[in-house]
Amino acid sequence: MRAVQITETGGPEVLTVVDVEPPRPGPGEVLVAVEAAGVNFIDTYRRGGVYPLQLPAILGSEGAGRVLSTGEGVAGFADGQLVAWKEAPGSYAEQVVVPARELVAVPEGVDARQAAAVMLQGLTAHYLATSTYAAGRGTAALVHAAAGGVGLLLTQMLVLRGARVLATCSPAKADLARGAGAERVVDYADVPAAAREFTDGRGVDVVYDSVGKDTFDASLDALRTRGLMVLYGGSSGQVPPFDVQTLNAKGGLFLTRPSLVQYATDPAELAARTEEVFGWISAGRLDVRIGHTYALAEARRAHEDLEGRRTTGKLLLLP
Ligand code: NDP
Numbered sequence: 001m002r003a004v005q006i007t008e009t010g011g012p013e014v015l016t017v018v019d020v021e022p023p024r025p026g027p028g029e030v031l032v033a034v035e036a037a038g039v040n041f042i043d044t045y046r047r048g049g050v051y052p053l054q055l056p057a058i059l060g061s062e063g064a065g066r067v068l069s070t071g072e073g074v075a076g077f078a079d080g081q082l083v084a085w086k087e088a089p090g091s092y093a094e095q096v097v098v099p100a101r102e103l104v105a106v107p108e109g110v111d112a113r114q115a116a117a118v119m120l121q122g123l124t125a126h127y128l129a130t131s132t133y134a135a136g137r138g139t140a141a142l143v144h145a146a147a148g149g150v151g152l153l154l155t156q157m158l159v160l161r162g163a164r165v166l167a168t169c170s171p172a173k174a175d176l177a178r179g180a181g182a183e184r185v186v187d188y189a190d191v192p193a194a195a196r197e198f199t200d201g202r203g204v205d206v207v208y209d210s211v212g213k214d215t216f217d218a219s220l221d222a223l224r225t226r227g228l229m230v231l232y233g234g235s236s237g238q239v240p241p242f243d244v245q246t247l248n249a250k251g252g253l254f255l256t257r258p259s260l261v262q263y264a265t266d267p268a269e270l271a272a273r274t275e276e277v278f279g280w281i282s283a284g285r286l287d288v289r290i291g292h293t294y295a296l297a298e299a300r301r302a303h304e305d306l307e308g309r310r311t312t313g314k315l316l317l318l319p
Helices: 041-048 112-118 121-132 149-160 171-179 193-198 216-221 245-249 267-282 296-307
Strands: 002-006 016-019 029-039 062-070 082-085 095-099 140-143 164-168 184-186 204-209 223-231 254-256 290-295 314-318
Touching (some): 002 296, 016 296, 029 112, 029 296, 041 296, 082 112, 112 121, 112 290, 112 314, 121 149, 121 223, 121 267, 140 149, 149 164, 149 171, 164 193, 171 184, 184 193, 204 216, 216 223, 290 296, 296 314
Parallel strands (some): 140 164, 204 223, 223 254
Antiparallel strands (some): 002 016, 029 062, 029 095, 029 314, 062 082
């Protein structure tokens, strides 16, 4: 089968398409024919060595496809069934082995591309909007990179829950953020003044910041007294070590740095979040924007585009 492999860490040029033996499912595992593999920022961190991998490694973690065969002890999945997953190393490939506990069945009304697009970014948006901060009617939220993969989904979910969204993104992408329901879209440089204006001087209740190094300080200044700063990524680089007294000086703020793994490890929690997200898609309440699709051989370009800020919405590799 064809797969996208790295033998060393580095820039997008280390991504190489190779022919390898297909994997075999062990006990508790399922072999899947990949129909769409999600491209995520975390794949670039792994490629670059920020999160170490044992090499050589086939990249990718998220996807959707059809069950080919099941290993010993697997129940509840049938050959040919459409399934999706957020975490199966080696998903940039024609076939991948997925632990059965990671697999979810894709219901009628959701196709493979939509499913692959929301397993990582959609579930992330879901836990951010519902659990990290239980946004509701009247919540004022600032969403950075609102036209991105997580950003477009998070903006829609916040609005679904009755929140008001102030968004940032590149000016050329502003219409997309507005289309997702953002009430106001501003340039990164205009935070925090825009946050005060948006809330009659008070500051927003919560900031969702995935940009990190370049936006962190302004994000803190956008918050109300006792507001919540959710730092969930570092698309511009990681935030340097931080003096916690700053939280006191800026209004008794709260700061959290969550990951999806803490909000979807329990199979019941994973199932509940997935069910709600798939339900919104099939009911037409959540628009999944597939911004760009690439062949496996174009994985390098997909990473260059993502890191180069040339993308909107979800990126998929189609084996
Ligand atoms: P995006 O589609 O959001 O792409 C990143 C976007 O960030 C760019 O398109 C760009 O939008 C914006 N950006 C601002 N500054 C920079 C910069 N210096 N370099 C690159 N991009 C920049 O990616 P994803 O949706 O895949 O991921 C978004 C972030 O969320 C990532 O940091 C990722 O690690 C994190 N994440 C965290 C998870 C968690 O559970 N903690 C889970 C999933 C993702 P614009 O041009 O509009 O500024």
